[in-house]
Amino acid sequence: MKDHVHKIQEARIKQRVTQTxxxxxxxxxxxxxxxxxxxxxxxxxxxxFFVNDVxxxxxxxxxxxxxxxxxxxxxxSVLFGHHVDMAERHGALLVALEHRFYGQSINPDGxxxxxxxxxxxxxxxxxxxxxxxYISQRFSLSHKNTWISFGGSYAGALSAWLRGKxxxxxxxxxxxxxxxxxxxxxxxxxxxxxxxxxNEAVGGSKKCVAEVKGVFAAVEAxxxxxxxVEVGKDFGCCETPFKPEDKMxxxxxxxxxxxxxxxxxxxxxxxxxxxLCDIMTNKSEQNKLKEEAYDRLVKLVAxxxxxxxxxxxxxxxxxxxxxxxxxxxTSSYRQWFYQTCTEFGFYQTCEDxxxxxxxxxxxxxxxxxxxxxxxxxQDHLPVHVDFTNQYYGGNRxxxxxxxxxxxxxxxxxxxxxxxxxxxxxxxxxxxxxxxxHCRDMNSDKSMDRPALHQARKEIGRRVAVWLKSAALAP
Numbered sequence: 124m125k126d127h128v129h130k131i132q133e134a135r136i137k138q139r140v141t142q143t144x145x146x147x148x149x150x151x152x153x154x155x156x157x158x159x160x161x162x163x164x165x166x167x168x169x170x171x172f173f174v175n176d177v178x179x180x181x182x183x184x185x186x187x188x189x190x191x192x193x194x195x196x197x198x199x200s201v202l203f204g205h206h207v208d209m210a211e212r213h214g215a216l217l218v219a220l221e222h223r224f225y226g227q228s229i230n231p232d233g234x235x236x237x238x239x240x241x242x243x244x245x246x247x248x249x250x251x252x253x254x255x256x257y258i259s260q261r262f263s264l265s266h267k268n269t270w271i272s273f274g275g276s277y278a279g280a281l282s283a284w285l286r287g288k289x290x291x292x293x294x295x296x297x298x299x300x301x302x303x304x305x306x307x308x309x310x311x312x313x314x315x316x317x318x319x320x321x322n323e324a325v326g327g328s329k330k331c332v333a334e335v336k337g338v339f340a341a342v343e344a345x346x347x348x349x350x351x352v353e354v355g356k357d358f359g360c361c362e363t364p365f366k367p368e369d370k371m372x373x374x375x376x377x378x379x380x381x382x383x384x385x386x387x388x389x390x391x392x393x394x395x396x397x398x399l400c401d402i403m404t405n406k407s408e409q410n411k412l413k414e415e416a417y418d419r420l421v422k423l424v425a426x427x428x429x430x431x432x433x434x435x436x437x438x439x440x441x442x443x444x445x446x447x448x449x450x451x452x453t454s455s456y457r458q459w460f461y462q463t464c465t466e467f468g469f470y471q472t473c474e475d476x477x478x479x480x481x482x483x484x485x486x487x488x489x490x491x492x493x494x495x496x497x498x499x500x501q502d503h504l505p506v507h508v509d510f511t512n513q514y515y516g517g518n519r520x521x522x523x524x525x526x527x528x529x530x531x532x533x534x535x536x537x538x539x540x541x542x543x544x545x546x547x548x549x550x551x552x553x554x555x556x557x558x559x560h561c562r563d564m565n566s567d568k569s570m571d572r573p574a575l576h577q578a579r580k581e582i583g584r585r586v587a588v589w590l591k592s593a594a595l596a597p
Contacts, residue, residue: 146175146177146202148173148174148175148198148201148202148217149173149174149175149176150171150172150173150174150198151171151172151173151174152169152170152171152172153169153170153172153253153254153257154167154168154169154170155167155168155170155223155250155253157230157241158241158246159246159249159250159253160245160246160249168223168224168228168229168230168233169227169228169230170220170221170223170228170250170254171196171220171221171226171227171228172196172218172219172220172221172254173196173198173200173201173217173218173219174201174216174217174218174219174258175201175202175207175210175216175217175218176216176217176262178210178211178214178215178216178217179214179215179216179217180214182267183265183267183268183594184213184214184215184216184268185213185214185215185216185268185269185270185271185590185593186215186216186218186258186264186268186269186270186271187206187207187209187210187215187216187217187218187270187271187272187273188218188219188220188251188255188270188271188272188273188293189201189204189206189217189218189219189220189273189274190219190220190222190251190272190273190274190278190281190282190285191219191220191221191222191225191226191278192222192225192274192275192276192277192278192281193222193225193276193277193278193455193458193459193462194222194225194226194455195221195225195226195227195455196219196220196221196222196225196226196228200219201217201218201219203566204564204565204566205563205564205565205566205567205579205582205583206273206297206564207566208566208567209582209583209586212583213586213587213590215271216258216262216268218254218258220250220251220254222247222250222278222281223241223242223246223247223250224239224241224242224458225455225458226455232450234449234450234451234452234457234458235450236450236496236497236498239458239461239497242458242461242462243462243465243466244280244281244284244462244466244511245514247281248281248284248285248288248289251272251281251285251289252285252289252292255270255289255292255293267594269294269295269589269590269593269594270292270293270294271293271294271295271296271297271586271589271590272285272286272293272295272296272297273296273297273299273564274296274297274298274299274301275299275300275301275560275561275564276299276300276301276302276535276560276561277301277302279297279298279299279300279301279302279539279561280298280301280302280303280515282296282297282298282301282525283296283298283301283303283520283522283525283527283540284303284515286522286524286525287515287516287520287521287522287525290522294524294589294593295524295525295526295585295586295589295593296524296525296526297525297526297528297582297585297586298525298526298527298528298539298540299528299529299561299563299564300528300529300530300533300535300536300539300560300561301527301529301539301540302467302469302535302538302539303515303516303517303518303520303527303538303539303540304512304517304518304538304539305466305467305468305469305508305511305512305517305538306467306468306469306508306538307468307470307486307490307504307505307508308468308470308472308474308486309468309469309470309471309472309537309538310471310472310473310474310475310478311475311534311537312382312471312534312535312537313378313382313471313472313473313475313477313478313479313480313534314475314477314478314537315385315532315533315534315536315537316381316382316385316386316479316534317332317335317477317478317479319385319388319396319532319534320332320335320381320385320396320399320400320479322396322532322557324556324557325388325395325396325397325532325557326395326396326397326398326400326401327396327397327400328400328404330404331399331400331403331404332479334403334404334416334419335381335403335479335480336479337416338403338416338417338419338420339374339377339378339479339480339481340481341416341417342354342373342374342377342417342420342481343370343374343481343483345417346364346370346373346374347370351363351364351365351370354373355373355438357417357421358373358377358421358424358436359424359425359428359435359436360373360435360436360437360438361434361435361436361437361438361439362438362439364438366440368440368488369438369439369440370438370483371440371481371483371484371488372437372438372439372440372443373436373438374480374481374483374484375481375484376436376437376438377420377424377480378473378480378481378484380393380394380399380423380424380427381399381479381480382471382534384396384399385532385533385534385559386533386534386535386559386560387559387560388532388559389559389562390559390560390562393426393427393430393431394423394426394427396532399423402419402422402423402426403416403419403420403423405419424436444492444495444496447460447492447496448496457496460492460493460496461497463493464490464492464493464497464499464504464507465499465507466507466508466510466511467508467511468504468507468508469538470486470489470490471484471534472484472485472486472489473485474486487501490504518538518539518540519540519544520540522548523548523551524548524589525548525551526551526552526553526582526585527539527540527541527551527552527553528553528555528563528578528582529541529552529553529554529555530554530555530557530558530559530560530562530563531554531555531556531557531558532557532558532559533558533559533560535560536554540552541554550585553578553581553582555572555574555575555578556572556574557572557574558572558574558575558578562575563575563578563579563582567579
């Protein structure tokens with residue numbers, strides 16, 4: 124879903140930038156150590172970056188660093204977005220660095236399991252510090268050139284952590300939808316999905332959630348009663364879900380439609396929360412006749428497949444395993460799953476009673492893949508997650524000049540910082556009403572919600588204050 128959203132957004136950005144800008148960013152590659160923490164290891168990998176110096180006031184203009192996350196980095200990272208708008212306003216140099224082991228920043232054998240040990244957020248932060256040094260030398264920067272970092276989702280966490288671990292390099296950081304708290308069993312994700320589907324301000328309702336809960340129970344019952352052939356045909360499955368693990372994949376694929384709708388509400392996915400709930404509660408134009416909830420879900424999935432150009436729902440668990448084992452894949456799925464096993468968890472389970480979907484999605488079923496794919500014992504995962512929170516401070520960081528921006532219908536808000544701390548920084552949180560994942564990072568549009576317009580103004584104000592205080596520093 125995330126890859127799909129990025130493709131949609133990039134297509135829209137490309138069209139807009141082509142129409143409004145003739146700027147061609149500089150692109151380059153630096154060679155980074157594969158292991159910054161072992162001086163005896165001289166292996167390197169190529170890391171891609173982009174530079175846009177069109178707005179830069181060369182003597183003492185600031186530097187805005189866009190941090191790449193768990194996917195390929197696009198040139199539009201220095202051409203479009205709220206950070207670019209602010210860069211133009213403040214005369215900033217725009218730079219962006221692709222995350223190691225994603226996109227083109229990987230060696231040919233990088234996805235082999237034994238080589239993935241060099242993929243971690245800790246290594247990524249040192250990559251960014253080394254990139255800071257490289258850019259400073261290349262553009263003859265000094266302490267007068269104030270660095271501000273920006274990132275969204277996992278990269279938002281990296282933005283916050285970069286400021287925390289390298290405060291002498293990064294003066295301030297904007298962390299959008301940043302899950303800084305690692306959590307093995309992220310059951311609260313689906314609790315927020317349920318609450319957001321009830322949120323009338325974005326088109327949800329209690330009836331919508333009740334219908335969703337009921338229809339998932341009905342689908343699960345049909346599968347357990349031996350109606351796999353009929354259910355498979357109803358939802359356009361690529362194969363009939365006879366095996367228990369394939370039944371689970373089907374139920375997860377159905378849940379993903381709802382989860383993606385909430386996380387990326389009004390961001391270009393197949394449905395908004397309002398439209399999805401209209402269909403599930405029989406209010407939409409397509410549903411003029413009274414239908415059972417099961418039939419409405421069948422229709423919803425058919426619409427989803429048509430809009431997303433999905434020929435059939437892939438429900439084969441074995442195919443999922445093969446995809447995760449693919450060391451030549453062009454997607455980012457294998458790398459990111461490895462990081463969930465070794466650092467973050469983030470497994471969106473459904474064992475909590477508040478979850479509106481099938482209870483078949485358990486922590487056991489998800490973490491089992493860590494041992495099966497990467498030979499990482501399941502009982503090691505809690506230790507990995509605990510280390511991450513000890514290393515970075517979890518959702519109670521003691522770092523100043525980090526701005527945490529979240530939307531209150533985004534499930535990832537549960538793992539971010541959503542309260543101010545008078546002992547650390549009493550002005551570090553922006554919570555946007557009715558807004559989903561990373562929406563603040565886009566440029567302002569007239570159709571955006573008023574709260575989103577106001578949030579971007581406040582982000583701009585905070586960045587301006589940081590730059591002013593940096594300029595006054597001795």
